Amino acid sequence: MEAFEKTSRNQVKRIPKRGHYDRPAIYAILDDACVGHVGFALDGQPFVIPTIYGRDGDTLYLHGATTSRMLVALQKGLPVCVTVTHIDGLVLARSAFHHSMNYRSAVIFGTARLVEGAEKNKALEVISEQILPGRWEEVRGPNAKELKATSVVALEIEQASAKIRTGPPGDDKEDYELPIWAGVLPINQSYGAPQEDPLSRKELDLPASVLQVSER
Template sequence: MEFEKTERNKVKRVPSRGHYDKQSVYEILDAGFVCHLGFEVDGQPYVIPTSYGRDGDIIYVHGATKSRLMLNMKKGIPVCLTVTHIDGIVLARSAFHHSMNYRSAIVFGTAREMSEEEKEHGLFMISENILQDRWEESRKPTPNELKATTVLRLEIEQASAKIRTGGPVDEPVDYELPIWAGVVPFETKILSPKPDDRLHEQATMAESVRKLMSNGV
């Protein structure tokens, strides 16, 4: 299945890199847990980084009830959400043709505030996206904590992905230059976990962290 292609989500620069199928968009979203939310208030644009979780065509975000992001997004203003992964620096012979290998997704929609009864599901989805199974290991939010938190559900109205892979593309004449060219790959690496200084003496390694360490990213 594909998202409808319109002027709002159509990839215009190097359109051959554009993807509109839901699988491509979802894979990029699910590979990360930090997005950037763009919105406008009284003519002033803002872009705010935040964590998120996805469940089907719904993206969940949360924040303090009085934050600018939450106060304005819950009014139903148009929102643009982006997620980007850098896979490598592409070094060409010409500085003009330097590039990056990347996977990016852009999502358009409007947000709705979740009720007190719905909040916990949204928070669960965000937690699961950051570290699977951690929610069940943790103390659940208290009523006061839930009251101090706004949870929004952003229904994906339109979306697109843009992906670049491969090596540099130089001008034909530049291939004769004795200049090194190629790709410097990037990857996310998990390091050894560091226990909190005040860890309870009976606390053992969390199974969610153990699973993360064994699976990698």
């Protein structure tokens, strides 16, 4: 199914024309990031935790220490909400009221389950590839001790929506005559020059995973 069904849980209420429910739009937002905010309630107390994730199809993988309160709680089958946001520009209007931002955001709903065995190794690779494609094959994989100290949960994406704003400001008609500059100030994320670990035993060439982003 290409689109998620609109329900009371995932429907965009404020400026609904900016809402998107198709998987390609939502997954493009997820794939352009690697950190989301995971929301859940535990004993009546809400928590929102910034967390690295990886996407594989309709599944998000999250990982952390086995003692992580969030991961321990999610294994209980709690409802989970994950949000991811990109700020693409400051929208500067002629009036203070009409200032805004250009953005792409996704809201994901689902229920998590504990991941074990071969899927656990695969999930850790998915998370690594989400952060820096190709790095997993360049490094030592996790050993038994590290795997034992790490929990991984899979969040099956049950419902989702995206909200996107693009374009210039929208001022009141009479304000367009004001002698005030208005427009969009774009915001772009970029990588800096690689900095080698000072404890490296010898000089090494940059790996392919780093080269592919540092040469952009």
